[in-house]
Amino acid sequence: MHDVLLRTYGPQHWWPAQSAFEVVVGAYLTQNTSWKAVERSLDNLRASGVLSIEGVRVTSIEQLRKLIRPSGFHTRKASALKAFVELLDRDYSGSLDVMASVPIETVRGYLLQLPGVGPETADAILLYALGHSVPVADQYLSRLAERHHLIELPLARGRRGYHTLALLTQEAFSGDVDRDRQYLYGEFHALTVELGKAHCRKIAQCKGCPLEPDLANLPKGGPSHKT
DNA sequence: CGCCAGGCCGTGT
């Protein structure tokens, strides 16, 4: 799948950000929100000089809320961003580099305890902001895995479903010893998102989907669930 | 106008 999508869409060079902290902010803001809307919030933060650790640290939660309004759920996301910086200050000297030097499982545990941070946000931060080799799963990947019968339907959803998909991704790339896994995880997630953006609603019929040859082998009747 | 977006959380079974 990765190679087919790579040939179709080309290298994605994810995550689209100018700094590690911008990755963190983007990971929060894009929760159930289109990236287009996130970009406007990021522009607002940048224009106000708030798109930095210090910026979030010194900005009031009310002001933060106004700036990120375009990307929705601003009440939750503003306080969640504050909580992240508080964790950073309290346990990692206010430095993402320090956070990146701590064992991955330890950091993941702390991230998951933060408000507004679930498995996908935590892994996106670990991979794209902290430079760890961690697969990232999402709804797009879940749909793809279901359609291609790579996992049983009961395993596709919920917290268990996320872990199953992440493990599946890890195993799928484990045999590739020539390419860098961190890079592959990053690009694969980016490519599945790109596929989702282009074919999210059409993937049921999958007309023009680059993975169509594989989807053509689906059982008669095809997928019945919503995409 | 209605659907949905690169989830997460609290509540109810």
Added chain:
DNA sequence: ACACGGCATGGC
């Protein structure tokens, strides 16, 4: 352990 609704706003 899941299913379900709420969270907010803007694009299409």
